[in-house]
Amino acid sequence: MADKVPVVGFPTVQTDQGFERLKKLAEKFKEKFGCEPNFYGRAPGRVNLIGEHIDYCGYSVLPMAIEQDVVIAVATTESQDVLLSNVKSELYSDFVFPVNNVNINKDSPQWQDYFQCGFLGMTEHLKLSSPVRGMKCMVDGTVPPSSGLSSSSALVCCAALVTMYANGKSLPKNELADMCAKCERYIGTQGGGMDQAISFMAHKGTAKLIDFNPLKATDVYLPDGISFVISNSCVEKNKAASSEFNTRVVECRIATQILAKQKGLQWASFQHLGDVQKALNLSLPQAVKLVKEILHKEPYTRSEICQILDMKEEDFVSNVLSSRTAQVQSFKLFQRATHVFSEAGRVLSFKHICDEADPQASQKLGKLMNESHTSCRDMYECSCTDLDNLVSVCLEAGALGSRLTGAGWGGCAVSMVPTNHVMDFLVKVKKNYYDKNSTKAAMVGKSLFATQPGTGAQIYLPNIAS
Ligand code: ADP
Ligand code: NG1
Numbered sequence: 001m002a003d004k005v006p007v008v009g010f011p012t013v014q015t016d017q018g019f020e021r022l023k024k025l026a027e028k029f030k031e032k033f034g035c036e037p038n039f040y041g042r043a044p045g046r047v048n049l050i051g052e053h054i055d056y057c058g059y060s061v062l063p064m065a066i067e068q069d070v071v072i073a074v075a076t077t078e079s080q081d082v083l084l085s086n087v088k089s090e091l092y093s094d095f096v097f098p099v100n101n102v103n104i105n106k107d108s109p110q111w112q113d114y115f116q117c118g119f120l121g122m123t124e125h126l127k128l129s130s131p132v133r134g135m136k137c138m139v140d141g142t143v144p145p146s147s148g149l150s151s152s153s154a155l156v157c158c159a160a161l162v163t164m165y166a167n168g169k170s171l172p173k174n175e176l177a178d179m180c181a182k183c184e185r186y187i188g189t190q191g192g193g194m195d196q197a198i199s200f201m202a203h204k205g206t207a208k209l210i211d212f213n214p215l216k217a218t219d220v221y222l223p224d225g226i227s228f229v230i231s232n233s234c235v236e237k238n239k240a241a242s243s244e245f246n247t248r249v250v251e252c253r254i255a256t257q258i259l260a261k262q263k264g265l266q267w268a269s270f271q272h273l274g275d276v277q278k279a280l281n282l283s284l285p286q287a288v289k290l291v292k293e294i295l296h297k298e299p300y301t302r303s304e305i306c307q308i309l310d311m312k313e314e315d316f317v318s319n320v321l322s323s324r325t326a327q328v329q330s331f332k333l334f335q336r337a338t339h340v341f342s343e344a345g346r347v348l349s350f351k352h353i354c355d356e357a358d359p360q361a362s363q364k365l366g367k368l369m370n371e372s373h374t375s376c377r378d379m380y381e382c383s384c385t386d387l388d389n390l391v392s393v394c395l396e397a398g399a400l401g402s403r404l405t406g407a408g409w410g411g412c413a414v415s416m417v418p419t420n421h422v423m424d425f426l427v428k429v430k431k432n433y434y435d436k437n438s439t440k441a442a443m444v445g446k447s448l449f450a451t452q453p454g455t456g457a458q459i460y461l462p463n464i465a466s
Contacts, residue, residue: 002172005161005200007459010040021140022071022460025087029073029138032085037073037138039165040460043157044069045143045150046198047230047414047451048405049207050372051347053380055192057252058274059344060211062220062351063194064453065202066230070141070154076166079134082119084112087140099123099132106188106323109240113187114152115139118159121183126169133166144446146236148406153195156184157457165459173200173456174215187240188323190249202456209351220354222453223361227419231394231429232447233386234440235410243324245407248336248380250325255295255337257320258308262294267309273340284345291337299330332381339379346372366401366416373403373413382408390433397428422450 011019022040029037044065051061080099086092095112097103102120104113115137123132139158143151157180164171171179177200181193197210201217208217222228239245252273260267260276270276277287306316317326346368353364373391377383383391387404390413394402399415406412417425426448434444 003174003201004170004172005176005457005459007165007461010460010462022073025071025073025138025140026462028087028140029075029136032138033075033083033136035075035136037136037462038075039162039462040071040073041158041162041165041457042069042071042460043154043161043199043457044202044454045154046195046202047149047228047412048194049228049414050350050369050403051194051343052372052376052404052406052408053248053382054340054343054347055194055210055212056190056249056272057192057256057340057344058212058272059340060209060347060351061192061194062207062209062347063198064207064228064451065198065456066143066149066451067454068143068149068154070139070143070151070158072140072158072162073138074162074166075136077134077136080131081134082115083134083136084115085136085138086111087138092139099134104186106186106240109187111139111155114155114184115159117183117186118156118161118180119163120186121156121179122160122163122167124183125171125179126164126167128167132163135162135166137162144232144412146238146411147232148237148404148408148411149230150195150199150406152187152240153180153184153199156180157196157199161457161459176200176457178215188246189239190246190322191239198456200457202454204455205453207453209347220351222354223357223365225419226362226365226400227417227422227450229394229399229415229417229422229425229429229448229450230405230412231390231415231433232412232443233384233390233410234443234447235384235386237384237407237410239407242409243328244382244409246322246324247328248382250321250328251331251333251336252340254300254305254320254331255291255333258305258333259290259294259337261309263290273337274344277341284341284348287341288338288345291334291341295334295337297334299332301330305331335379335381339375342375342379343372362400362416362418366399369401369403369414369416370395376404376408380408384408384410387411387413390429393429393433394425397425397432399425417450426450
């Protein structure tokens, strides 16, 4: 039977973690809309343990869901509008849109645009013939925004989920994840499918290896005696408001096509480095070697790429470049492709070490995480000074491995720490990173915390007991 998003009762026990939060959200909802919500959707953020910037190249990644999430309280209505309100109204203003006239602002995306991505994706996917239900929605998110923990995907997934439930439908989790990966791209960022996959397919207590095409999530049991600690550099990076993310996606696509062409493949149909590796039947180390043989370290210019691919510059701009990258002039193909193939190999090694229950597992996993960070920093250039400094502080504080997580250019580091050393680790990181700067010191409470693999998306009904 297809695995569906669980519909569960409202937490009723006072000690239940979610109880106070949902109660407050229900009160806010009533204050704003003058009625009770019918149901609540929840979708979590995630921390990626290893496998950065490779999901959109077709490679497996290894995230786990976190406790921080987006919850939306909903009342369905007979009107043809969606009324959006946010618990953090000082940051996110109220917004109304008609169900049949969604307008996503790609040029300067605001919070409602992410909601509309999920809403539009779902209504298109369901091809709803009867009128789409109107909704009153109150949104409450606890994932720190623009920090690499997927606040945007939690919002997109939750919006799609409540739209589905409001219209009386129920889809399998993998279909929801695939659909949300596609519709989040309406915002203009050409991401992979990791965040949406783990948000729907996570299970409490285990990290997951996520494979794409077809989408599959496999449990990964982490060794005993280690904990994962997230620390936020407090440098925000909004992907949709900048060009770096899409530039990396384009660099990988160009590297794909040049490698394919030089190896005599029908290069124009190749979009992902993973597909070239498969078509050439290479191991990942062989693919890294191929990059050394074919690509040069100096950045490629547009004219050189057009010459290699025998393409006019206007075709290059319209067919290869994408929204937000039309102005990019130089492309580091050697560095990006080397990162992707080597990082894909590190994900497989990480999973293998966990499966083997190796007595040296935690040291080996830590080493892989450190290598991943070095590659992200030097080859993919998706770190920043504060984040590199934070990673060094975490290693000095006793982490066995530490690396940036998520898109990077700011945001969070994830560190693997012996469980019996976590308290000492937290004290040291607070002292040596956060306390050095008054702005960061003020944010330490929500920026530095140990985390456990959390559960995936859920629907809560207020009128049944949990
Ligand atoms: P991330 O790496 O966390 O996914 P992005 O920069 O891609 O970050 O997206 C962050 C954006 O998502 C925010 O600028 C905001 O528009 C939206 N967002 C995140 N959390 C919330 C929230 N709780 N309420 C409303 N919008 C949110
Ligand atoms: P975050 O950290 O949520 O910005 C982004 C992409 C992922 C993946 C990572 C890098 C989206 C929605 N998410 O994540 O698919 O490519 O960067 O590993 O674009």
